[in-house]
Amino acid sequence: MELKNKRVLVVGLGKSGIAAALFLRQQGARVTVSDARSATALAGEIPALLEAGIMVESGGHGLLTFRRQDLIVISPGVPLDTPEVKQVIGFGVPVIGELELASRFLKGRILAITGSNGKTTTTTLVGKILDESGVPSLVGGNIGTPVINLIPESTDQTVNVLEVSSFQLETIQQFRPWIAVVLNITPDHLDRHGSFETYAAMKARITENQQTGDFLVLNAEDKPTQMVAAKTKAQIFWFSPRRPIKQGTFVYGDAIVFVPREGAKAEPIMPVAEIPLKGAHNVENVLAAICAARLAGAPAEKIRSAVANFKAVEHRLEFVHTVEGVDYFNDSKATNVDAAMKAVAAFPGGIHLILGGKDKDSDYTTLSPLLRERVKAVYTIGSAAEKIERQLQGVVKMVGAGTIDVAVHEAAKAALPGDVVLLAPACSSFDQFENYEHRGRTFRRIVQELDQ
Incomplete structure (x- = not known):
């Protein structure tokens, strides 16, 4: 993506919006930011943006501001049906999100995790397992660190572990995870997406660009998640706390096991009793994390120690x-x-x-x-x-x-x-x-x- 001298508008000045604006400026783009909040409310953010040579529009969105752009980067918190955004999409101005923008420049491979619940716990745990296994990795996305901020540290060997939301997936174009995980899909954000069907379709977009060499990890016990299997070209791995499966992770007796391919012998990973987190839902999160980390190259013994020493993430039970x-x-x-x-x-x-x-x-x-x-x-x-x-x-x-x-x-x-x-x-x-x-x-x- 060539950005030098391109006119780019960033809409919404949350964490990812600010990160995107500064990155775009560093790439030589002519950047404007627009936010519905007042200049007073944005007093903490505006000085650094102005100092970087970024124009700031506050207190509302001007249609002319939107129309005079080569590209619009929209923050996850800004709905696509915002009148100004809707109009410029109609005019043919490209509109993407920070996740899509960052993925064009991020080095290494992407391990992306979505779901209605459990994303942060699972993302954090995968990052910890890979770190303890010596797999070069970075963690970011909806979990707190904008994906765009991972770019300077990323290398060709990096596994970028990203928590991604339905809002972020709504604006992808080429975003392609090597390993994608869908933990569950239950009603959420219906005030934004309008219906459960639309919300579920946004979650399924995580696999939209995956190919036959990629992996998709799905919850075998969650019907809306099972339906994502029909929408992928990737190799499907399942996780289940209730029954054996042909390929993936499941609970067998009192232990978690991993089957690397259909017909292969199950590899013992760890006793269920060693999971330190409360709740049956966290057993599912651990199963998903183990499957994704194993696919990314983490050995069984490192997985066991990383899970056993894992502490509950802040604000999650x-x-x-x-x-x-x-x-x-x-x-x-x-x-x-x-x-x-x-x-x-x-x-x-x-x-x-x-x-x-x-x-x-x-x-x-x-x-x-x-x-x-x-x-x-x-x-x-x-x-x-x-x-x-x-x-x-x-x-x-x-x-x-x-x-x-x-x-x-x-x-x-x-x-x-x-x-x-x-x-x-x-x-x-x-x-x-x-x-x-x-x-x-x-x-x-x-x-x-x-x-x-």
Whole structure:
């Protein structure tokens, strides 16, 4: 991709947008950035951009700004149906995302992981396994480090382990992973994608450009994920915690095994009991990580030690503290209903559950069976509280807390020794917090203050 003297517009100044703008400028492009937020809100970002010779448009998007470009790079948080974006697509201006842009310059091979839930845990674990196995690797993407920031460190030998979201996959063109992983596909981001079918189709795009020499790792127990198999040219490997499979990873008795090809002898990897993470869903994440890492060249003994020493990723069923015999867990990354269900299912009972935030057009009634079985009370917070209370009325005791501070204190008063207070909101955080990390850190601080 030749960028020198090309007019390029970057839309959206999140982490990846800023990284893309600076990279484009370094490549000699004439760069403009556009963000709907005000100059005051962007005060921390604007000086560095101006200093790099990048023009800044804030407080809204101007159609003329969009039309005077050779290329538009759109941030994941900006919908493709934004009026200005929609118009320029109609005019034939190329529109790509930071993931696509970065992949044109990234050296080495790509190991990409997507799914509705478990992406960050699996991506982090694959990175750890490869690192401990001596496989040159870098980790980035939706996990926090923009892919474009990996370019300077990447070499021809690098395996670039990338967490990729449906928003990022929406704008790919040539993005081609050597190894692609789809963990699961459950309803999420319906407020953005409009339907579950569209959302599932975005996830399936991870394999769109794969060829016969590539690998696709799929969940054998998740029907929407199974359907991705019909859309690929890659070699398919499966993972299952329930049954033997012909090619991939599965649980056999009390152990995890890997079958490198159909008809081959199963290789023992490790006992299931050595997985240090809570929840059946994390067994699936580990199976996927093992399969991907094994395909990338990690030996079985290194995989076992890396998994056994792996700690829960921050904000993902993260143990925070025990106060007066009550355990507090932070699963702020449970930003959809399926993730919240998996978090609740990780505990046998006695749960005081904090639910709520910004609704994503979700159906909370699917939580009902688990709530009846394991949850003592639900504490609702944020703008989705009224909808959650309405949909779960009569299922479990409901406490309208409003804020996370009130929720933690009300739960602390009601909980008995041996109980669990669990933040698994089933919603995004953007009504009351900057992001899910901010929400999780706030929960952690409040819990730690209980003991002072």
